[in-house]
Amino acid sequence: MSKILIRGAKVLGGEAQDVLIDGETIEAVGAGLSAEGATVVEADGKVLLPGLVDLHTHLREPGREDSETVLTGTRAAASGGYTAVFAMANTFPVADTAGVVEQVYRLGKESGYCDVQPIGAVTVGLEGKKLAELGAMHESAAGVTVFSDDGKCVDDAVIMRRALEYVKAFGGVVAQHAQEPRLTEGAQMNEGIVSAELGLGGWPAVAEESIIARDVLLAEHVGSRVHICHLSTAGSVEIVRWAKSRGIDVTAEVTPHHLLLTDELVRSYNPVYKVNPPLRTERDVMALREALADGTIDIVATDHAPHPHEDKDCEWAAAAMGMVGLETALSVVQQTMVETGLLTWEAVADRMSFKPAEIGGAAGHGRPVSAGEPANLVLVDADYRGAVDPAGFASRSRNTPYEGRELPGRVTHTWLRGRATLVDGKLT
Known part of the structure; x- marks a missing residue:
């Protein structure tokens, strides 16, 4: 897997930082990171969390x-x-x-x-x-x-x-x-x-x-x-x-x-x-x-x-x-x-x-967003607002109580051990 640079993400909702992923692992977290040939994801202040469990x-x-x-x-x-x-x-x-x-x-x-x-x-x-x-x-x-x-x-x-x-x-x-x-x-x-x-x-x-x-x-x-x-x-x-x-x-x-x-x-x-x-x-x-x-x-x-x-x-x-x-x-x-x-x-x-x-006991999950940890991550656009439309669900079923209800936040990216499973809100 190639390197991925998440630029300008609010890690755990804090100050904006860059996160560099190399293969399955987080290589570095900090300001002004760079990596030649890395795929760059512009977070633009979105919230970066460890992958949910x-x-x-x-x-x-x-x-x-x-x-x-x-x-x-x-x-x-x-x-x-x-x-x-x-x-x-x-x-x-x-x-x-x-x-x-x-x-x-x-x-x-x-x-x-x-x-x-x-x-x-x-x-x-x-x-x-x-x-x-x-x-x-x-x-x-x-x-x-x-x-x-x-x-x-x-x-x-x-x-x-x-x-x-x-x-x-x-x-x-x-x-x-x-x-x-x-x-x-x-x-x-x-x-x-x-x-x-x-x-x-x-x-x-x-x-x-x-x-x-x-x-x-x-x-x-x-x-x-x-x-x-x-x-x-x-x-x-x-x-x-x-x-x-x-x-x-x-x-x-x-x-x-x-x-x-x-x-x-x-x-x-x-x-x-x-x-x-x-x-x-x-x-x-x-x-x-x-x-x-x-x-x-x-x-x-x-x-x-x-x-x-x-x-x-x-x-x-x-x-x-x-x-x-x-x-x-x-x-x-x-x-x-x-x-x-x-x-x-x-x-x-x-x-x-x-x-x-x-x-x-989920090994490798629920880990800090820091260097050396598995790159299980989720990027959230917390400023998003939109009505729930079950027609767009990936689940086979649609029995949601929120249909038509406006809810905040939208998951834009998910990474499982450094591999993107969701990019710009779309499954890979």
Whole structure:
């Protein structure tokens, strides 16, 4: 690969500097750099960040290639500035064996747009009854360290304890989808004033909070790591804050849509707003933003959940739950956290690159923008404003809640180990 000189970029939102890439590595960072024969990218004050890392992506392959494939999902990831994603296990067949996770890992290698790290299922078939082959998945070529039944909660306390004990042996982490199933039977949206007015089955906050409370206590008892997927309520924030104050090894994520959207949108009965966990109240949204700012919530994760048109273009009760998010995540974080003064760009890099890479063990990702580090980078035009048009998405699915909404920021370039995957907003 030839040398690349990124000229005049605001590294982590700071002073404009030049960044010289040589092959797969950053050679130098500073003012007035030059390199004979280098490809020059004029950043013109755009923000340069380390490549983003998503700890929670649904790529759907194998089994639901009508929604997404590893190739289309990683193209969407590159479009959104991601250089690594963790692929959830709720595929068909479920990623509960070494064979399936190795298949996903291989497909990621073949795609070339970003690194794909499979997440293994906690239980066989996501049924919550018997532990899956955790050790075999960890020892496979995929080297799985994160395990989750996302989409379903590991609601059996004994099974959850055993999973935490098992992964402790190799420094793994169990990522819990916190949803007490008996409290959410028939639930269609957040339980509250809006659900009562609309006559839709309510999804109470306590269904999430009770599982989080149980699991942080289990993690403390076992001395293991637990990660809370898509935390969505103010009460959940307080439980995680309490657990961290006790020294419990817990981390948590929030999705972009839970930082911006509320259950008031469900009044439209548009199934694009149907998601798991559901959109909550304005009070919850504000609590989530504050918790992300103060570090109680560690990271932003997209929960990118693609669905084909027919699974969303139907009546509310029959619609699938989920939203695509890889291509809009950074813009939503810019609007909700940067432009509100809650996070600096350096802190965005921490929540969307450094920490997710650390939690998941994504080698070579979430590294500083400095000499000698892998050239996994994203260039962002933070001054851009534009309406979201899903017709231009790289994802195979279009179920975005932001269609027509004006959002700030646009990813113009993404580099994976020095190779451009996105140039001037277009995939290579």
